[in-house]
């Protein structure tokens with residue numbers, strides 16, 4: 542069955558939305574990642590056995606892809622408990638097929654990480670030995686309009702989760718708390734240079750400040766209470782199931798609907814882009830092999846100006862639909878800049894590559910094209926996340942620019 546864009550909707554997921562040749566090449570690269578992963582896992586150093594994992598924020602973009610990755614790619618044999626508050630960004634339907642296929646291992650708990658009693662109960666009930674904390678308010682523009690939720694979920698929420706873990710695990714040594722963070726904690730770069738794990742924190746937005754605070758709390762619990770922790774700081778992700786408020790899915794949606802493509806300021810700001818599956822392979826590797834108390838940067842080594850991304854999306858969209866590139870490019874509209882807009886991010890990820898043998902599997906052009914195809918093929922998912930709340934947000938953020 543095909544949708545109006547001529548894309549086959551009969552298959553699900555990133556790979557399902559690809560044409561056969563693309564699918565073959567991605568399956569090959571995934572196989573290569575597994576070989577790399579197993580090689581790294583066999584080279585000595587830390588080797589954890591993770592049994593029952595609590596994934597927070599697992600109904601969001603990266604968390605849902607992470608759960609899918611563990612079941613479908615890794616073949617994780619233990620239990621995965623997805624704790625999510627289901628904010629506007631959380632959609633449990635993203636994992637409907639996983640629930641059906643892995644019902645015995647996959648459990649969903651609708652809860653706030655800031656609820657100490659619920660967290661302690663869930664940790665005990667599922668005998669959790671590993672926590673991976675994706676839950677957060679994640680959108681910079683929303684943090685500018687309303688920072689309070691960011692302080693509450695990202696700082697108080699992480700603190701409460703750490704307290705629940707400390708109360709439940711006590712002095713146990715067979716546990717791990719992995720905290721998922723962002724490169725934005727390091728601030729903004731000029732024309733040159735990159736963020737290292739040793740770069741001093743210099744957050745500029747309420748979002749990045751709240752993530753920085755949570756990183757510090759996690760490290761403080763390691764030093765003070767001997768909690769086993771790892772932290773990852775990753776650059777901008779893209780891929781399927783990303784809420785269409787972020788640059789790439791927002792532009793894809795607007796291209797599809799012939800709406801203006803709002804580029805903030807001059808569009809010359811630089812972000813480093815990484816496919817979500819490559820982020821998740823890195824997180825999983827760190828959880829298994831990362832040294833206790835260490836931070837690892839994760840990046841795409843793929844720096845692009847925003848305006849370049851928008852032009853590239855126009856060109857890819859024209860290739861896929863057969864419409865003219867100009868009909869898309871004329872939608873590009875420069876709008877008022879984001880206040881305090883960070884100019885450039887760039888990640889040095891030599892540490893995870895050297896110490897743990899991590900490599901990326903998804904080339905940017907193939908990843909971008911498969912992401913476009915995924916959004917075109919998954920109308921139902923897109924339509925359901927674009928609730929009244931989403932429409933209000935579009936009006937608030939873009940209406941007065």
Ligand code: NAD
Pocket residue numbers: 597598599600601602603604624625626627628629630631632652653654655674675676677678679680693694698721722723724752774775776777778779783784
């Ligand atoms: P997202 O907004 O798509 O998903 C966040 C999820 O967390 C949602 O399902 C939401 O309902 C849930 N959540 C929010 N507050 C909660 C709370 N108090 N209790 C329980 N659940 C709660 O975000 P994402 O893009 O998937 O990001 C996930 C994590 O990765 C975040 O910590 C973010 O800071 C980090 N990160 C994201 C990127 C990126 O490019 N998206 C890059 C680096 C790091």
Ligand code: TYD
Pocket residue numbers: 680681682777786787788789791803804805806808810811812847879
């Ligand atoms: P975004 O996806 O919000 O991620 P982040 O702010 O965490 O990097 O934005 C990526 C870049 O794209 C950022 O420089 C802001 C810019 N941008 C636009 O130019 N227009 C838009 O409509 C959006 C959402 C972002």
